[in-house]
Amino acid sequence: MTRLDLTTPAAARHFFESKLRQRQVNKVLHSFPSPRFWKGGTGTPLDGRPPGSDAPSCELYVALPFCLTTEPAHCGYCLFPTEAYSNQDQLDVYLDFLAREGELYRERWTELQPRSIFIGGGTPNLLKAHQYPRLLSLIHDLLPALPAATPVTLEGIPQLFSREKLEVMQAHGVTRVSMGAQQLDHQLSLLSGRKQQPKHVFQAVEWAAELGLGCNVDLIFGWPQQTLTHLERDLRDLMASGVEHITHYELNVGGATDFALNRREELPGPELVREMYLLARELLTAGSYEQLTPYDFQKKQSQEAGFIYEECRRTFDAHDVWGWGYAAISDFPDHHSPDHHSPDDSPEQIGQNGGSTFMNARTLTAYYAALDAGHLPTEVGYTRTPADLRLSLLFRNLQSLSVDRASYRANFGRDVLEDFPGIWQAAAELGFVTIQDAAIRLTPEGAYRVPLIQTALMQGRVEELTEAHFASMKRPALIQSQPTPPVPLPVAPS
Template sequence: MADAVYIHIPFCVKKCHYCDFNSYAYQDQYISDYLKALELEMKMTVEQFPPKKIKTIYIGGGTPTVLNAMEMEYLLSSISKYFHYMDEQIEFTIEANPGTLDPEKLKIMAEYGVNRISMGVQGFQDELLSYLGRIHNQKDVYKSIEMARKFGFSNLSIDLMFGLPKQDIKMLEESLDKAIDLEIPHMSVYGLKIEENTLFHTLAEKNALPLPTEKIELQMYLLTIEKMKKNGYLHYEISNFAKPGFESMHNINYWRNGDYYGLGAGAHGYINNVRHENIRGVKQYFKAIIEDGKLPKVDEYLIPLDEKKEDTMMLGLRMLSGVKYSEYKTLFGENLLDRFNEQVDKLVALGLLVKDEEGVRLSDKGLIYGNEVFAEFISL
């Protein structure tokens, strides 16, 4: 049974130019109804799948901190009501955007046991942030981090991006340096992906998006790895870096293909070998729960054993520690190399995987060509 919870709050101040997440511009009238429906989904879910002791909770979006203080308290009280059996060492994360935090909300978050904040910073240049459609500026970043620390939040994470339009290597280096100077213990550094149904996709289709070349984007990634390691960060997943002890336990559960509850519009969950996806639209989500009295699942499917083995490899290899033979055998009762020897040997020969006495993991070259590695573990 699951010991991790993901909760989706699909509201934000405005949609960023690169974002294809299930998110909607903030509208007061929907939020109250949405939170009531979400509470009912929690109730129905735990009745059907009683939780173990909860080790991680992650509230993502959208921008969860777009909720006002009263709405935030309603959400957190609902969580504590239905997932009250929490591990003493629980990691309880809320995503935030700089500029959407205030003392009242931070006080409520601390009172309800939130102990980690993940901020979508993306960069430290105001002109770049504006071009991305972000609502914050550099000053908001410093103010939000200072405010969070005043309320006892020391476990902070920020997202940064590279490969952005109008971004050069010097700008990325400046953003990394400023984040390091702030002594942020965890950073996720992602390359931009142009997704459909975004403004950036429309511009790219018209050749009107001034993106860095692939060569420069690779240099940006390699610079990130070098700088983070030099400053005492553990590079523990393709895009994630942490000071020792500050790794994201919630995400590690994903990469280990662990069970988790997925609650809220558009959320995905995975319990007892069954994956599900919730209805994306807020109105439709509300209707399914409130009017129809049912869980808002739009898709649900049992994962066959072979697919679970493949998922374990693809997800596990995202972590630099890779997949251990002992862990694989505990999960499946067979040796990893008996099942995937052909793929592993091929990837080792290409210099993309390292095979040792403990398990298999990405090589330095494999970090760059991760998608080619993962594709080898997909059955056609």
């Protein structure tokens, strides 16, 4: 296999330019490598983060798998693992199993103080009002050291955020809700088979504000049949609602989804999608929203805890994620932060091990079977090399719209410009970044091109991993690793 060499600015520039007119594959990558390289039999989060080795900060992600069925399936575009909702009993059974998984962490979590908790899915607001006290008490019972002010977000679809549910959620410790609207134009929304109407979105935003709950609304741009006029109207209406936080994702088209298979011709072209991004950014920032990540915009002077989005991404310091529930992902970066190594350490001594990441079972049958057998339901995992860790943290850091050079140096023992020099230089020449003493900063164009910059940064390592993967497939069956089923493309909790 011929390797692509992006070490010179000319080669990197050629690489970027060859992709500029193609639709971006926008997987919103926060870590490296993608789960397609993860394998079974790599242990569990308890091996990934043994007692006493905790990172200075962590987050907890709690997953609920169920979604209302739609026609077309999976809302026409969604690549997340989900399970079809049929009745309330399913939710009770799932909460029983979630409790059983939690028990396996009880000892380990006694002291845990996540900076934030995100209850995501799937559609967690499918729970009935009487089921939230149970879900929240499961969390509080396992995390007795949790400070009362910890932000707890619960996500769902607009039409299921009834006032009654919002009141119960708030009474039991939810501080913020996040709802996927995707499109406010009813005709465009119907292409996904979702039944929500714009009034559901605005009503839920209003109730959340009345109850003092933080609120985020997800929109997607690059949607079939969408025009700049649709985009502008949606954003203006949403800003007028006063919602605190707007997440504006580029549509990721892929897999066996209806949009990928049957609506490709209706998708706006790459140049129009880019215009949509830049127009949205302009409207939002002019409309008193501040840009936090390539896709997140927060109302200035909002009460929302900005750190959820910023602090965890701004530096390269270690930050754990504990994933609990069906298909949840845990992540334990392992490197010597400035607190842990001496200034005399060589780059080789810093970051010998990149840590590990794990994903829980992506079918309910496998999730329940593992817990019935008394195991943690981990399905696949990956042990990072130091190079993987650097990429992983660089991807997270890019979400903060700049790469902090001092933090990179403190954690990895060298300047970030020494790694990938051709790519940074070419990115600067093309106007994606400006290189300053303190940081490499993304321009608005660069923020849009983050997926492309990530593709260039990971190119060499992906080639190595792909070669290793094919080499392992050629080995005799007996020593082959467990096959890995197709995996979703993660989108960040918003």
